[in-house]
Amino acid sequence: MADIVAPAYRTIPIIPALIPGAMEGKGPFVANEKINEALGFPGQLVEDWHDKAIAKMGELLSKYRSFRVFMDACVHCGACTDKCHYFIGTQDPKNMPVARQDLMRSVYRRYFTLPGKLFPKLVGARDLTREVLDEWFNYYHQCSECRRCSLFCPYGIDTAEITMAAREILDSIGYGQKYSNEIIGKVHKIGNNLGLPGPALVDTLEGLEEDVKDATGLDVRFPMDVKGAEVLLITPSADFFAEPHIESLIGYAKVFHATGTSWTLSSMASEAGNFGMFIGNYEQLRKIALRIREAALELGVKRIVVGECGHAWRVAYSFWNTLSGVGSGADEVDKFAQMLQKQLDHRYRQPTHICEFTWDKIQQGALKFDKSANDKHIITFHDSCNVARGSRMGDLPGGQFEIPRNIIKAVANNFVEMAPGTTHAQTFCCGGGGGVLTDDLLELRVKGALPRMEVLQQSVDEYGVNFMATICAICKAQFTKVLPIYGFDRKMVGGVHQLVSNAIQLGPK
Amino acid sequence: MSTLFAILFYFATLAFVVGLFYRISVYARTPSPLKIPTTPAPTTTGGVVLRMTREVVFFESLFKSNLWIWGLGMLFHASLALVVLRHLRYFTDPVWGWVVFAQPFGMYAGITMLLGLLGLWARRLLVERIRYISTPSDHLMLVLLIGIAVSGLMMTFVAHTDVIAVKGYFLGLMHFNVQMLPSDLLLGVHLSLVVALLVVFPFSKLLHAPGVFFSPTRNQKDDPREHRHLSAWAAKFESEKN
Known part of the structure; x- marks a missing residue:
């Protein structure tokens, strides 16, 4: 994997030109029989995969309103086209959220809508062929389900929901991903x-x-x-x-x-x-x-x-x-x-x-800190995608942004923000979330980290940032691997409670 | 021609209403098994109503994502709303006061609507990313709307049709009484394209209009810790073995 190099920073973060086919390929490792069967999936690609896949798609359309509405509602306005970190990093047009959705939508139109059945070419509908299936496997494993596109879509279309549906269909016909399925097997078996x-x-x-x-x-x-x-x-x-x-x-x-x-x-x-x-x-x-x-x-x-x-x-x-x-x-x-x-x-x-x-305990005055213990750090905070756009903390919307920052400010003296538009709700994924934190997808992970690395570099140049705090195990693992490839020290990344740990006063020694 | 258009309009209206109701009922019937609002999201019903209103009236998310698309989209949709209001005068007698008031605005909105459509088409043709994702139907849809706008504007500003007769025709249609429609080429084109739009609506991406109201990422409250959300098919797992 030594041949994977970091893509160059964009001097001005302009929208990159398209490079069709840039990330074509076989995708991540395919799960073997043992791994699949442990989860109750077919061991390998079943013979009647075509009919099974279409049937599964119909089942999901009836079970998930998100999937059903998202298949119909897109108008191809293009608002999402420059929002995905994987598109920015790879320039592959199929990594534009709408194009990723269309890999599925084209098949939906062919089998589930009247115009697609009558005039497939006109509405961009296509048959589910083996090539299409392989394309699904490849490109639906180039999505980290980070929901950044859903934030910007005028209809709230969330590509994560479509990626999940695609992976669910693939698993149901024995074409699952090794990394995720193997790990799920371990949870069941070992805990x-x-x-x-x-x-x-x-x-x-x-x-x-x-x-x-x-x-x-x-x-x-x-x-x-x-x-x-x-x-x-x-x-x-x-x-x-x-x-x-x-x-x-x-x-x-x-x-x-x-x-x-x-x-x-x-x-x-x-x-x-x-x-x-x-x-x-x-x-x-x-x-x-x-x-x-x-x-x-x-x-x-x-x-x-x-x-x-x-x-x-x-x-x-x-x-x-x-x-x-x-x-x-x-x-x-x-x-x-x-x-x-x-x-x-x-x-x-x-x-x-x-x-x-x-944070509750800090507000109650139950914790004491020596903030100077963190003085060696100039800290910034990377909002993790699923905390930012799929959850909350505290009682008010947006608490998921304020509370971790409040803790950092309570335990350390030097805190700066990265560039606006790349933090809070608009944060970029680390590039390793949603089932792609595996070495067989390292090229994707490195390229997907580009937008975050660009603004991190900016804050290093401007403020001398030397610590990027985050509250996600995947972010931490991904950055530890990817930071050195971009020329940073891998130890720059750490947890919010790592900073808490440094500064907390545990009473008289 | 009067009878032909009468048949077409009855058919198109039926297709539009039945098709749309069918679609909406499918959306309404399909469960949302999990809480998936895109956060930060409102925590109360009132908050959700406000969020949806901002989305539907001001295209809030689009504003955050791309000012060009927002500006052109806003121009088109706002103009379209005015134009539709203006057209109410063909279906009401006497014409409601506020529709009378909206007449001049609706007239010029026809022009801004066309500008919006041309701008959106230019983006689709000129911006590489959007050209890549466009299907032939995306272009045709714009052509259809541009055709409706141009033929309508021609009748307003260039070659007037007998609007009194047109009004008589549509009031007649509403009472299942087919009157004479002026045999005017522009009017024929205009009405044919509107029929096409009505028929295409429930089968196409125009479903974004009802769809947005059913989008779980926008219409769900952010309260999963406070209330247990369980859909019928997911609840079955619990009755099976607890």
Whole structure:
């Protein structure tokens, strides 16, 4: 992979010219039989894939209003054409959101609309051929489901919904992606995306307790499977051992320690990430989310707190209540949800983001910081796409932007924003989200990071930024890999709770 | 010709109404199993109504994304609204006061509508990205609308038709009583194209008009933690094994 080089920065961020076919190819690795069958998908491409795919498409059209309306509503106005980071980085016209949608829409028109059946050429309709199917596999794995296009569309058409539908169709005919499906298999079998077994986790946590003891002289605990704890922390498994993720895990533990919160991790639900969303499969999405419900019921916790993770927070915030009853406001007769919701303490938001938890405690004056501990850093904040456009924090819309920034400003002295139009709701994806964080898609990841890297470079030149904080495990992993290719130090990226960890005062030593 | 157009208009109106109602009922019937508003999103019903109003009346998202498309789109749609209002005079007797008031605006709106359409077509032809995504039907749709605008403007500014007779014809149609339609080429072209527009509407991208109201990313409240949202097909998983 050494031959992958970073694309040149655009001197003025003009809209790039088209290079048709720039990202043509076979796409990511295809899942093998064993991986697919473990999830209940056909092992390999079925013989009658054509009919099965069209039938599946019809099923999805009847189950998802988003998919149904989005197939009809587009007028090809072109507003989205320059909004996708993958288009900007690759210049492949099929990475323009509308063109990516049209890979599906053209088939929808052919099989599900009268004009497409009568005059396919006129309305851009086409048969589902093997070439089209391969094109789907390739280009629907060049979308990170970041929703930036949906923000700008006059009808709110969200390409993520169409990407999910495409992946769902592909899985249903045995043409799934290795990376996502393999990871989902690990969650079911072992409990987390990284495949870390329970005993290894406990070892890691004990090691962390020793490290923190060496550094602070205090017994900061990292408890596992403690029944009757108040808080169950659900965090991406990368937090347990990957750098810089682990620094944030230490930060969460210190916050719980400093506020005297009894908390626990769960070996059964040792993963916040939910790749079921990436592949658009409701049953997988639900099955993975149910692990958290089971762990909460078994441990008898009162609150569920979620660690720094982007798509995971979207699933937790927006979908958990639906999928597993983790939330509030279920109907009295809704036994399934009430079973859990009776146990949870509804004075708190369910689920709570770790940033909400920390910010509430800061506002209550329960935490003390030595801000100078972060003085070596000039910090900027990268809004993670699915937190920004698929979730919220706090009570007001936009809290997902304010709360992490408020925390950074409370624990550090030097904070600057990156260029407007690339942060808050309009943030660019890191280039690695939504099921593409795999080395077989490294070229795509490097190119997709271009718009973020450009503005990061700007803030480095202008303000001397040397730390980009973010609250997503995928962002952290992606940037760690991609920053050096753009000539930055890989250690520039880190978590918000890493900064909290640096500055927090845990009482007299 | 009067009878032919009468048949065409009855047929087109039927196709338009039935087609549109069918589409809308499909949208309304199809469930939204998950909460997917594009955030930051309003947390209350009132907030959603405001958001939808800003989208539908001011094209808020489009304004944020591309000022050229917004300006031309706004010019076209606002002009079209005025033109349609102006045309109400052919279907009401006596003509409502505010329709009378709108007459001169509607007249000049015909010109701005044409300018908007030509601008949008120019973008489609000249901007590489938009040319790439355009299908023949995208161009034809613009041609159709431009044809309607040009033939209408010609009748307003160049070769007048007998508008009194036209009005009599349409009032007659509304009471299933076919009157004489002036045999005028421009009028024939104008009305034929309008018939085509009505028929095409429920089968084409013109469905963006009803579609926008059903877009879950815009019309959902941001309250998934406070209320449990469950669609019928998703609820079945729970009754199966709890």
